[in-house]
Amino acid sequence: MEMTAAEALVKCLEKEQLEVIFGYPGGATLPVHDALHHSSIRHILVRHEQGAVHAADGYARATGRVGVCLATSGPGATNLITGIANAYMDSVPLVLFTGQVPTSQVGTDAFQEVDITGITMPITKHNYLVKDAAQLPRIIKNAFHIASTGRPGPVLIDLPKDVAQTMIEFNYPETVQLRGYKPTYRGHAGKIAEAARLIARSSRPVIYAGGGIINSRASKELLALAETINAPVTNTFMGLSSFPGDHPLFLGMLGLHGTRTANLAVTNCDLLIALGARFDDRVTGKIAEFAPRAGVIHVDIDPAEIGKNVQVHVPIVGDVKMVLQELLPRLEKRSDTRWLEQIEAWKKEHPLRYETGAEELKPQYVIEKLYEITRGDAYVATDVGQHQMWVAQYYRFKRPGGLISSGGLGTMGFGLPAAMGAQIGLPGERVVLVTGDGSIQMTMQELGTIMEQELPIKIIILNNHVLGMVRQLQKVYCEGRYMAVDFKFHPDFETLARAYRIKGYTLRNKEDVDNLLPEALESPGAVLVNCLVSAEENVNPMVLAGKSISEAIDC
């Protein structure tokens, strides 16, 4: 069938069973937006392209499907960049389409021209500039395949306007042919056997599980592993929600703001079982003193992660779910309790704590209440900063994938659009955004999209009138010389919500939270809850730069 490449693009997306595309139009996307006219695909018009890419990201994390967005050339494309880098760092499958100036003008500094394939080379898994319209269906097929398989990531397709208008014979390929791209899924049998032997010999094992568990949907296998060998489990930030937060074997998050128990367990273990995690600097602290007495088993789908930061004794390249399925039958039930007794003693000695008797509303209290009301079952999106760490510490996730947050890049402004994408992907689920007064102001134009799409998102602002995480860093590293962290002016967020016809609340103390938070969360539509919390609160414990994670302080 003959059609324009733009029409073919839409057909390809339909073949990929795409339901929704997040976009913002412009001159260079006219043909593609025009082709979307007659499609069943829902186009969500955002308020800023950064909103589109974060929404696609939130959608992908919540549903496990590929998130797709469409932006115009030049500024449309550059506005995607933060979101692309964000998805790249957190291994989120996205396919991004950008319009481009006509081929004849490429390279001439034409109006709204930017070399987006050049710019995004280091932050995409792969990218394409389409020069031959006939190749477009093959490129789209490849893009979806590359984005969603192996270690997932964003793939960008830059489509010049004249190419989009070229007539082609539509033919969507059934298979992909990429001789340079063959991810390994099955772990090496010999290495898996070696891992089983190491586990049997260890007396103080710790499982260190990251975002790979969520991506490969291996929570069930992780739970089985922990219970079979009776090993405590700690999560990276990205791994949170992959293991039940209320399980007795759960240690909480490790690293910079991890629990003392998790950090002590890792420091003292004799075997570290790293599953879909990448020994990030926020996890390891001083790397020479990270798990210093431990043998290391490292399972990851990305071979380049193995041996990158620490020496590994048993490297296993593969899909963590498949590797665990092979490993589990080789393991014997363990019942040695001495190590677990030690862990229990640490848990008793070093619980997470904050001042519960205070006059002011403590942010941690709000998260504890949120957990209580939602029973750990909500999809919680966050922004970046102190509130994000309090969610990580105090919200005990039950549902794999329940945390939607920017881990690697730490993108303030991610939360609101990501929550939007998650709610669009999961219309029947409860999606809560926990954000800060700094973060929300980076992308709050998307409140308009939320209302337009009638999304019942519950927005909780932990409002301390300060860029709290930076203030905390300045307290610790700059001897309390605070610079550029205090907001002298804020809009009244409740009134602002009302301007968008969103129901607004302002909570000033514990009683307000007890009385109004349940009501706010049960309201049918979108709700914004402005919580005026203690300005001085810090995230504790904290590991200082260059220190071992076993030496956390309270600040």
Add this chain to the structure above:
Amino acid sequence: MRHTLAVLVENNPGVLARVAGLFSRRGFNIDSLAVGRTENPDVSRMTIVVEGDARVLEQVTKQLHKLVDVIKINDITADEYVDRELVLIKVNVGPAQRGEVMQIADVFRARIVDLGRKTLTLECTGNDGKINAFEESLRPYGIKELVRTGKIAMLRGFKYTGYHDNGTKEDN
């Protein structure tokens, strides 16, 4: 230690930028890089000489493999291989010294490819060591201009670094 990598890549636009960008952003040091077509017009071959210990080399190889356009990587450092580089050198030589320089050229089996009133341009191929020695012996005459291609290399005997579509992405 210096390693020589034979890297087969898709002959796509931008592939050189992808490889070069990867080296610079990950802080790997390229000693030399030569790229050109192979017996298969869809495939280009890069010969990359890279400096680093075993751990750096492991990362270089693994990160290169992550590029979708990279088909195959072969670290041939430890194997028997033939390597060649080509150099063009323009030397300040008037008629009086031509004879001397031509004798040096003979020793290195270099060729004279251009002759000016005050200059002589020579072409020489060989491995790294030979090219360096050639350069040094011409230095006293005054080198006006020098350009090297970077090294290309090929395994000796029956072994080869070709691409065979057996459905796997291998590195030997």
